[in-house]
Amino acid sequence: MKDIVLVAGFDSPQMQKGAPAGWKLDRKKGTPSLNLEKGSDTYYLHMQSNNESSFGVKRGIKVDIKEYPYLNWKWKVDRLPDGGDVRKSDKDDQAIQLYVAFTPTGFPEVLNTPVLGYIWDSEAPKGLTGRSVQIGGGKLRYVVVRNNTDTLGQWYTEKRNIYEDYKKLLKDVKSSDPPGITHGVQFHINSQKTNSAAESYIHEVYFSKN
Numbered sequence: 001m002k003d004i005v006l007v008a009g010f011d012s013p014q015m016q017k018g019a020p021a022g023w024k025l026d027r028k029k030g031t032p033s034l035n036l037e038k039g040s041d042t043y044y045l046h047m048q049s050n051n052e053s054s055f056g057v058k059r060g061i062k063v064d065i066k067e068y069p070y071l072n073w074k075w076k077v078d079r080l081p082d083g084g085d086v087r088k089s090d091k092d093d094q095a096i097q098l099y100v101a102f103t104p105t106g107f108p109e110v111l112n113t114p115v116l117g118y119i120w121d122s123e124a125p126k127g128l129t130g131r132s133v134q135i136g137g138g139k140l141r142y143v144v145v146r147n148n149t150d151t152l153g154q155w156y157t158e159k160r161n162i163y164e165d166y167k168k169l170l171k172d173v174k175s176s177d178p179p180g181i182t183h184g185v186q187f188h189i190n191s192q193k194t195n196s197a198a199e200s201y202i203h204e205v206y207f208s209k210n
Contacts, residue, residue, distance in 0.1 A: 005063050007185050008205040010036050010043035010074075019057045020045060028054035029192055037201075039089060044074075044203035047096070047189040049081075056097070056188030063182045068207035069163035073098060073122055075202040076155045077120050078147055082196035084122035090131045094119045095195045096200035099186040100162065101138075105174045113183060114173045116165055117142040118158070120200070122149075139168035155201075162207075182207075 010020055013036040019025040020036055029081060032054030036043040057121070081093035098118045106112035117132075117140060124144045132140035145158060166180060185205070191198040 003209050004072075005061075005068055005207040005209065006205075007059075007061060008045070008187075008203060010045065010203060012036070013038065013043055018036060019090050022151045023057040023059045026056045026058050026186060028056075028189070028190065030054060031156075039203070042203060045187060046199075046201050047187070048199045049189045049191045051194075051198060053190055054190035054192050056110040056186050058184055058186035060184045061182055063207050065163045065180045065182065065207070068209055069161055070208045070210065071098075071118075071160045071162040071205075072101065072158065072208055073118075073202060074122065074155055075146075075155050075200065076153065077146070077150075077198075077200045078153050079197055079199040080120075080122045080152070081190075081191040081194040082122070083196045084191070084194050084196075084198075086119060086142060086144065087130070088130075091123075091194055092133060093191045093196070093198065094121055095189060095191075095198040096120045096202060097186075097188040098202070098205070099188065101183040102166070102170075102185070103181050103183050105139075111139070113139060114170045115140040116147050116162065116169060118160060119143070120146040124150050124169065139141045139170075139173055143169075 032055040085091040087128035
């Protein structure tokens, strides 16, 4: 059995219907601005939001996080939303969010899908965990991985034990353990609530056994 399950390893600048090949554009508000840019040996997703935009890209993927308990990725932020704060509904903007959705527990899916989010916030302290303050976000739990104390314009490599985060943060959600099977992955950016702008990059996202 393979040691990793690749989520995003962009190997060309190809876009389809406004998103990388194999992904779908998820526009919440405003006009999305995203493209694939060439790095040293791969391409990375570059997203920019303004005071009217909230968007992302998503793809379906099924991974058993008991077999592949680690989530790995590389990301960089060039601009943070002014005063963005995941704890406040009217300031809940982030330069980049990495969401992993799990098997829906009921209908409608949008309200019954457990989600873990790893975010780069502006004001919230690193290590903070909680549940979304947005309407209908009760099954969305987040971890603040980076914030405004981290260096802008610098790549950071992350590794999270998503299985342990899943057991801890989704333990009150029906059927949260088992199954532990992912339903999809999404990258998102928004800055409309803070009436500002944000800019970020992400690539080399994968699940691993160790």
